[in-house]
Amino acid sequence: MPRFSYRAVDSAGDIISGEMEVADRRALVQHLRKQGYMPLQAEPREGGARKGARKTKTRGRRGGDGRMDGEALVLFTRELATLLGAGLPLDRALSTIAQQTQTDAGASVAQGLLDRVRGGASLADALSERGEIFPNYYVGLVRAGEAGGSLNGVLEDLADxxxxxxxxxxxxxxxxxxxxxxxxxxxxxxxxxxxxxxxxxxxxxxxxxxxxxxxxxxxxxxxxxxxxxxxxxxxxxxxxxxxxxxxxxxxxxxxxxxxxxxxxxxxxxxxxxxxxxxxxxxxxxxxxxxxxxxxxxxxxxxxxxxxxxxxxxxxxxxxxxxxxxxxxxxxxxxxxxxxxxxxxxxxxxxxxxxxxxxxxxxxxxxxxxxxxxxxxxxxxxxxxxxxxxxxxxxxxxxxxxxxxxxxxxx
Incomplete structure (x- = not known):
């Protein structure tokens, strides 16, 4: 059977990763959900498979200009939507991404957004300050999601x-x-x-x-x-x-x-x-x-x-x-x-x-x-x-x- 690497969120809100032999991606997603995990990524992988899951190592705060390319923006949006969908509050979700995301840019941006949100700003206002990354339509959708109480659904739509x-x-x-x-x-x-x-x-x-x-x-x-x-x-x-x-x-x-x-x-x-x-x-x-x-x-x-x-x-x-x-x-x-x-x-x-x-x-x-x-x-x-x-x-x-x-x- 093919091997897949995966990343998922456990019940404590931590991101775990591992590899598994399954028939296809759908079977892996179903297996993770039965285990109580919220899948973030599931990709085919070559080479030996690790058994079980392991927590992703927590990282410190990152420097750099925090610029994200298109792929990193999709990953950030998808991870934030999944974490919010798993029931985490916004600040905890941003903190998790800042500490455990796989991209330096995503960690830096998430940390900056977290600081603004903890300072009392809405997510949309925090995003609007990073206009070089988040276009106006992105900010507008997030603002609408915050007003309507459907932020995780809006972020899923954005990621799609x-x-x-x-x-x-x-x-x-x-x-x-x-x-x-x-x-x-x-x-x-x-x-x-x-x-x-x-x-x-x-x-x-x-x-x-x-x-x-x-x-x-x-x-x-x-x-x-x-x-x-x-x-x-x-x-x-x-x-x-x-x-x-x-x-x-x-x-x-x-x-x-x-x-x-x-x-x-x-x-x-x-x-x-x-x-x-x-x-x-x-x-x-x-x-x-x-x-x-x-x-x-x-x-x-x-x-x-x-x-x-x-x-x-x-x-x-x-x-x-x-x-x-x-x-x-x-x-x-x-x-x-x-x-x-x-x-x-x-x-x-x-x-x-x-x-x-x-x-x-x-x-x-x-x-x-x-x-x-x-x-x-x-x-x-x-x-x-x-x-x-x-x-x-x-x-x-x-x-x-x-x-x-x-x-x-x-």
Whole structure:
């Protein structure tokens, strides 16, 4: 049977960890719950299994800036939700995470939040002071959960939302890895030809002069220039990087680039649907947890990374304040197709808008996966053909130069 490592909370609120051989993850979770533990994590593990469980060693307070990446934020949110669901008070849950969490960043952040909560601040207020980690929609959901007495449920929803967003982004990046590897491999092959192969043939062509074909002269010139001025490549890359960073800081230029991204074939659809899925899932989660539609909309817009789409969606907020529904103004933006708008209209009519928004988000997630596969299926052959043509041109130029040098018929 496969081996799984796990982390769970015991009845005293301590985090325990261990390994066990079970049929699958579900069986492990059921076994832990029968033992009176609240599961935190259950992951497949290679190697020998430990028998039983052991308490995670308590750690002291940590230094550092306490910055968390996306994975650490998901883990922190999930652990806090589980501890609260197990009946621990908020300060005890934060103390447990600060002392026993597996990530330094999570421990540092939890300790800072614990200090603020013990000082009389609400969790939402404490989170709002760490805006570089916790976005506004995260804080808004926690505030709604505290007001409604459902904080652990809100945190579970947040963890689910963050995990789905990370999973989708990971799938897109993973799908693009292959064409990137093809591009890198082909680039290395071209460099080897220019630096290592072509110089070996240069002595053969020294006396040929004007007799060489144009393509051969061009390839020889590129090879010589590459060897003599190779340093221009890293310098050029650095210049491009600096310019790109400045362009990212310019709102006007960023808006133009984002608008261009939406206009690109296939890729534009992936960007549009990915942003729309994130917006719908965030808005649906906020509405489901009691946040009013206008502030929920504003928080949802903050999660949209494309400046053009964010600007279009921002035009909806004033119309909502005037008492209009959500579906009509969203349809006018052109961000959502007719089917998505119809589902939202049904949700507004039936009082299940949050549920329909989550449905729309799920539809878009699946379409992003499908469009990404389509994009990769188109991109790989194009990249292969273009780079293959470059390599073939270099080799053909050398062969033609050899043939012309020795006056051999083609």
């Amino acid at each position: 939302t963050l995990e789905r967003q990370r999973a989708l982004a990971h799938e897109v990046r993973a799908a693009l890895n292959y064409p990137i590897l093809v591009l890198i491999a082909a680039g290395i092959s071209i460099v080897i030809l220019l630096v290592g192969v072509i110089p070996e043939f240069e002595p053969l062509f020294e006396d040929a002069g004007a007799a060489l074909p144009f393509t051969a002269k061009a390839v020889l010139a590129v090879s010589q220039g590459f060897r003599e001025y190779w340093w221009t490549l890293p310098v050029g890359a650095l210049v491009v990087f600096v310019i790109a960073q400045r362009m990212r800081r310019s709102d006007a230029m960023r808006a133009r680039l984002d608008d261009l991204a939406l206009r690109l074939p296939v890729f534009g659809q992936v960007v549009r649907k990915s942003e729309a899925a994130r917006f719908c899932r965030t808005l649906g989660t906020l509405l489901a947890n009691g946040v009013d539609v206008v502030p929920a909309l504003d928080m949802g817009i903050e999660t949209v990374g494309n400046a053009r789409m964010s600007r279009d969606l921002a035009a909806v907020s004033p119309q909502l304040r005037r008492g209009q529904g959500l579906a009509g103004p969203l349809e006018a933006t052109g961000v959502f197709p007719a089917l998505a708008v119809q589902l939202m209209q049904v949700g507004e009519t039936s009082g299940q808008l949050s549920k329909m928004l989550m449905t729309v988000a799920g539809i878009y997630d699946e379409e992003v996966r499908r469009d990404t596969r389509k994009m990769v299926s188109l991109l790989v052959p194009v990249v292969t053909l273009v780079l293959g043509a470059v390599v073939a041109t270099i080799i053909g130029a050398i062969l033609s130069a050899i043939l012309s040098t020795y006056d051999l018929p083609l």
